[in-house]
Amino acid sequence: MSRRWVEQLHSSHPRYEQAAARLHDVLRRAALHELHRRRALLPSLAGPELDDVAQQCAHDAMLNVLARIDDFQGLSRFTTWAYKFVIFEVSSKLARHTWQRLPPSRTDPEWAELPDMAAGVRPGEQAENRERLGVLRNAIEQDLTPRQREVFVAIALNDVPIDVLALQLDSNRNAIYKNLFDARRKLRGCLAGAGYPLTDEEAQA
Amino acid sequence: MMDVRELDELLRAQEGDAGCDAGVPIMDQYVELELRGEDPSERFPGTAIHLRVCPGCRADHDGVLEAARRFGGVEPD
Known part of the structure; x- marks a missing residue:
């Protein structure tokens, strides 16, 4: 399964577009789930904004995955390796969001x-x-x-x-x-x- | 009220803590060991110590674990 992801996510592969779209979709869903899981940190973010942030996280994680795909060594499942990138994106974007709204006294x-x-x-x-x-x-x-x-x-x-x-x-x-x-x-x-x-x-x- | 045990927690700094950066490249492997029911602290002891203390890295770990559990190993087609 991991090998098929790696093969199909090379731009020369005939199924590249479908594989990239599939991965983007699952990364977006993982990001949205993670944003809900950490919701206590961002009470000011509502539904449509959460969707937007999830899209941004999935987009940026996709760029990272595609840029590093030749570094994937198969030491975990490909999807778990890819989830790591999207979770790091969620962390990073939440921190920035919180920082911009944090009372200076904190x-x-x-x-x-x-x-x-x-x-x-x-x-x-x-x-x-x-x-x-x-x-x-x-x-x-x-x-x-x-x-x-x-x-x-x-x-x-x-x-x-x-x-x-x-x-x-x-x-x-x-x-x-x-x-x-x-x-x-x-x-x-x-x-x-x-x-x-x-x-x-x-x-x- | 904070007792000595809670103060010990507040000041926790355990020898062998691998720090934040060490966990980044192996987080996926760490999580998969857990999913297989194995103990990741045997293979990654420094990161296991770190994850008990660093809330930022623990949140990331929990997120990767949750994503792998919930969305699993989807296939490209």
Whole structure:
């Protein structure tokens, strides 16, 4: 089945037009389904707009599939390989859509509130939680680089989607994730160094 | 209220995390292993760790898995 897709999607093949139309249709349906699945991220998008975005995703994914078709090695089914491109397109377009409508405060690099770690526990635990929170707050302010702080606050504390922040900072998902990973490791190290390890391994290190 | 376990989640940074880019070329293979009932973490351990932590990559993974399940292996004609 995969071999037939690859053969027919070469422009010299007599069935190229039909195969391309068939693939475009299934990619459009996959995109539309994915847009509905992620609908919580885009409440402002209505039916016809969703159809338009699905068309754009399918179109751009088709271009990618056709440009890379000779790279397909048959390590998965062709269709699964092609779905990957359309799902990445959905991610990318949703991030751009969300970014254009995101309130500026969500990506404000200034200090954000930490979740309440002290409420609802016994007095002894409450005091320890407050102290742990104080160490964490200081570490965020003093030990993270400005970039790490900006990324950590936006993603971990303000729930800004990683792709949206990547657009905001003119970066990419992988680079932002690396900033976040490094920030988290540094904060864990600060907590452990101050006597508040989060795991047994950190306590023994 | 956030307890230590939730803080551990908030600051999760696991050794061996392959990062976002490593998952892009193998996402289709990863998903097909799952569809066959195999454990993709044996073949792609770094990406398995990453998908537990990165919501962006997890959403993409879930989308590819859902598309492959729902629309399956259609044929060109």
